[in-house]
Amino acid sequence: MPELPEVETIRRGLSFNIGAVLSEIELNRQDIVRARDYEPAELAGRCLEDIDRRGKYLIMSFGGHFLIVHLGMSGRFYVLPEQEPISETHVHMILHMDNGYKMLYKDARRFGGVWFTADPGPVLRKLGPEPFDPAFTIEYLFNATRNRKVAIKTFILNQSIIAGLGNIYADESLFAARITPSRPASSLSMPEAQMLHRAIIKVLTQAIKSCGTTFRDYRDGFNQEGQFQNLIQVYGRSGESCKQCSAALERVVIGGRSTHFCPKCQK
DNA sequence: CTGGATTCCTGCTTGC
DNA sequence: TGCAAGCAGGAATCCA
Numbered sequence: 001m002p003e004l005p006e007v008e009t010i011r012r013g014l015s016f017n018i019g020a021v022l023s024e025i026e027l028n029r030q031d032i033v034r035a036r037d038y039e040p041a042e043l044a045g046r047c048l049e050d051i052d053r054r055g056k057y058l059i060m061s062f063g064g065h066f067l068i069v070h071l072g073m074s075g076r077f078y079v080l081p082e083q084e085p086i087s088e089t090h091v092h093m094i095l096h097m098d099n100g101y102k103m104l105y106k107d108a109r110r111f112g113g114v115w116f117t118a119d120p121g122p123v124l125r126k127l128g129p130e131p132f133d134p135a136f137t138i139e140y141l142f143n144a145t146r147n148r149k150v151a152i153k154t155f156i157l158n159q160s161i162i163a164g165l166g167n168i169y170a171d172e173s174l175f176a177a178r179i180t181p182s183r184p185a186s187s188l189s190m191p192e193a194q195m196l197h198r199a200i201i202k203v204l205t206q207a208i209k210s211c212g213t214t215f216r217d218y219r220d221g222f223n224q225e226g227q228f229q230n231l232i233q234v235y236g237r238s239g240e241s242c243k244q245c246s247a248a249l250e251r252v253v254i255g256g257r258s259t260h261f262c263p264k265c266q267k
Numbered sequence: 268c269t270g271g272a273t274t275c276c277t278g279c280t281t282g283c
Numbered sequence: 284t285g286c287a288a289g290c291a292g293g294a295a296t297c298c299a
Contacts, residue, residue, distance in 0.1 A: 108277055109276045109292085
């Protein structure tokens with residue numbers, strides 16, 4: 001599922017289209033559209049000025065017209081040469097560029113969506129700080145956990161607290177911080193908040209370096225798999241042995257999400 | 268305000 | 284072998 005590292009990898013892969021002009025947009029499904037402040041066809045003839053990322057959102061700017069994309073859990077967004085035939089199913093949107101490429105938005109489960117908007121503010125405003133932003137400090141994280149009874153796992157999945165973590169990197173970050181996922185957020189000490197802060201940044205940095213995690217659906221901007229699954233410590237490994245201590249990893253459900261952890265390494 | 272439950276959707280996995 | 288049921292999950296929404 002595309003979390004921050006996957007979306008960042010896609011952003012980088014697609015960035016060579018910046019400066020190209022969108023010649024035509026095909027919108028094959030209307031129900032993926034979450035906002036329509038302008039007609040999608042108005043993008044034709046406009047230059048793609050930038051591709052940005054905020055949390056798990058991609059923001060493409062076309063001179064005051066924005067196209068925001070969220071990939072949900074099975075979404076893909078990748079390029080093909082313009083003349084290449086499309087054999088795949090569930091391709092809901094195609095952006096034809098004048099540089100000889102087309103960008104395909106594909107999403108089987110349709111948890112994702114797109115926004116045609118003149119103002120990205122309302123969509124992005126609700127997001128907390130980027131993990132790599134200076135605003136994401138140890139103090140911010142620690143203070144945010146005060147008086148919060150929810151499990152720390154659920155807490156760091158909350159996009160209004162930190163933008164970009166999904167189920168995989170939440171579990172991996174808590175393992176790296178040696179913190180049990182079910183602990184109430186408010187139970188973290190300052191040193192533990194510091195560990196978690198460092199772990200989140202470390203895990204995401206490594207995952208971006210590995211071009212993301214491909215368990216099943218995820219592909220990058222060129223429809224290629226990521227490599228971080230080879231470095232995964234706990235996610236999807238319940239019953240297998242911990243790479244650090246050899247104890248059997250466990251799986252529980254927290255906040256309706258599969259949660260993987262080491263009962264020995266994490267306290 | 269907080270937090271829990273529910274909903275959306277399809278494809279892979281599981282069990283008979 | 285074939286089919287139905289179970290399950291996964293990001294974010295919005297509803298409700299207590």
